[in-house]
Amino acid sequence: MAISRLLLHFILLLLLRAFALLPTQAAARSGHNPSGTDDGNHGSFSRNLLEDKPRITEEMVHGYMSNSELEIAVHTFGSRCPNISRIYSSKFVYWRTVLLFLQWVIEISDKPGKKEAEPAFKFIGNVHGDEPVGREILMHLANWLCDNYLKDPLATLIVENMHLHILPTMNPDGFALRWRGNANNVDLNRDFPDQFFSVNNDINYRQPETRAIMNWVKQEHFTASASLHGGALVANYPWDGTRDKSKYYYGCPDDKAFQYMASVYSQSHYNMSLSKEFEGGITNGAFWYPIYGGMQDWNYIHGGCFELTLEISDTKWPKAAELPVIWEHNRMSMLKIVASLIKSGIHGRIFAANTGRPIPGSVMIKGIDSKVRASNTYGDYHRMLAPGEKYEAVVASMEGFRPKATHIVLEQEAVSLDFILDPDGADGQMELLRNDCGCRCDNELFHVLEAHLWLYLLVMFVLLTFYLLFKRRTASRLLTYRHSPRRPIAV
Ligand SMILES: *[C@@H]1O[C@H](CO)[C@@H](O)[C@H](O)[C@H]1NC(C)=O
Ligand SMILES: [Zn+2]
Numbered sequence: 001m002a003i004s005r006l007l008l009h010f011i012l013l014l015l016l017r018a019f020a021l022l023p024t025q026a027a028a029r030s031g032h033n034p035s036g037t038d039d040g041n042h043g044s045f046s047r048n049l050l051e052d053k054p055r056i057t058e059e060m061v062h063g064y065m066s067n068s069e070l071e072i073a074v075h076t077f078g079s080r081c082p083n084i085s086r087i088y089s090s091k092f093v094y095w096r097t098v099l100l101f102l103q104w105v106i107e108i109s110d111k112p113g114k115k116e117a118e119p120a121f122k123f124i125g126n127v128h129g130d131e132p133v134g135r136e137i138l139m140h141l142a143n144w145l146c147d148n149y150l151k152d153p154l155a156t157l158i159v160e161n162m163h164l165h166i167l168p169t170m171n172p173d174g175f176a177l178r179w180r181g182n183a184n185n186v187d188l189n190r191d192f193p194d195q196f197f198s199v200n201n202d203i204n205y206r207q208p209e210t211r212a213i214m215n216w217v218k219q220e221h222f223t224a225s226a227s228l229h230g231g232a233l234v235a236n237y238p239w240d241g242t243r244d245k246s247k248y249y250y251g252c253p254d255d256k257a258f259q260y261m262a263s264v265y266s267q268s269h270y271n272m273s274l275s276k277e278f279e280g281g282i283t284n285g286a287f288w289y290p291i292y293g294g295m296q297d298w299n300y301i302h303g304g305c306f307e308l309t310l311e312i313s314d315t316k317w318p319k320a321a322e323l324p325v326i327w328e329h330n331r332m333s334m335l336k337i338v339a340s341l342i343k344s345g346i347h348g349r350i351f352a353a354n355t356g357r358p359i360p361g362s363v364m365i366k367g368i369d370s371k372v373r374a375s376n377t378y379g380d381y382h383r384m385l386a387p388g389e390k391y392e393a394v395v396a397s398m399e400g401f402r403p404k405a406t407h408i409v410l411e412q413e414a415v416s417l418d419f420i421l422d423p424d425g426a427d428g429q430m431e432l433l434r435n436d437c438g439c440r441c442d443n444e445l446f447h448v449l450e451a452h453l454w455l456y457l458l459v460m461f462v463l464l465t466f467y468l469l470f471k472r473r474t475a476s477r478l479l480t481y482r483h484s485p486r487r488p489i490a491v
Helices: 002-018 049-055 067-080 133-148 153-161 172-177 208-219 255-268 295-303 320-343 428-438 440-451 453-479
Strands: 085-088 105-108 120-124 163-167 224-229 232-237 282-284 306-313 346-352 362-365 368-373 380-383 389-397 404-410 415-421 487-490
Touching: 067 085, 067 105, 067 133, 067 172, 105 133, 120 133, 120 320, 133 153, 133 163, 133 224, 133 306, 133 320, 153 320, 208 295, 224 295, 224 320, 232 255, 255 282, 255 306, 255 320, 295 306, 306 320, 346 389, 362 380, 368 380, 389 415, 404 415
Parallel strands: 120 163, 120 224, 224 306, 232 282, 346 415, 415 487
Antiparallel strands: 085 105, 105 163, 232 306, 346 380, 362 368, 362 389, 389 404
């Protein structure tokens, strides 16, 4: 395997050198100099691959983990902390890069691999091959959590109340080739479908690394995430692009929540918030410089996942000796941004009043044009919101149910808010029948019953009687149900 991978590296390297004058896609959501020639929107050929190569010398690479060393580090971590972690790759198809590197994820939680009514955060490092700091400090983060679980309150809080997924490298091929794009020389942070320009909309033409992330986001239910870059020191939030391609502040519907999250990162960082270039160490992406096909906006639009793009070191490829210091500078920020999923926002579950079962409804805030979905399994939702604000209407809805709304004052800590929705429609019996069919977990049972109509009718009769008798009791029992220590409310 290793030999064939090497051979592939070599062949691809030759091929790519032959086509070295292909236009590179674009600069960085991580360049020092957004207005410079680095900007691919101007179709600049200045960053051709041959010029790029000598910038990263053997001396610079020294001390960084190679891809196979990183793979070993991930598995070593897994065997060192088996109780609170799981190592996985894609569940159904092999999740491989162009050069067939298998990408591994570390999941950290007290119940790794199990579905729980908890939020999930993902960290992605090394999106750009020549920005390797993230992959190193993500391994520091994983090991720190393992070493400090049940010793440090923040580590314990994170392990016990959420699921943290860490993908140290999204672009191992680019790292091996010591350039920005993947092995096809495509900038992965320009390869996602874009809200304004349809150029990337055909999923079949996405790079394997991009497709892997897209499938992952659809599979898991992430509340928030961050990707790690280098070349600047700033926390960047959506939107990344504007409709007319010009540069101005263009906030997404959840602008306030994003400003809050970006500030959590920059304020806990050693000196990010002292930035002279960026006020408070945070920036709106389009205000800095617009990009298209970025991962951040795609996550927010298509995954309901609040993603930040974190530029964590002024130098893209600092000497390895500086890594422990960079980790120290970012440690509190990384822990705080992950813990913010537990410590802020509105969290709760949505239930059906008639069955008492959790339902995968969605939650909206009046005045904010975005929706957060509850999970299929537990009906739990996790809504990031800026604290210190009054929210006039928090609305839970689900097809076939009457929506319910309540107002809320969000202070500094998180609020727990459960919803119990009544089925709509005048005919209670029809409703009950429809909801039972609609529930996926009952499908098989339903088909068995279908074969025995008399039995089915009997069960329906019993259910209906049960429903009428215990309707009130169910509702009052649900009202007393609490699953978290947050300030509890149910409507
Ligand atoms: C933050 O600290 C680093 C390391 O001391 C330094 O190189 C950098 O210029 C500082 N940045 C700001 C914005 O203060
Ligand atoms: Zn980058």
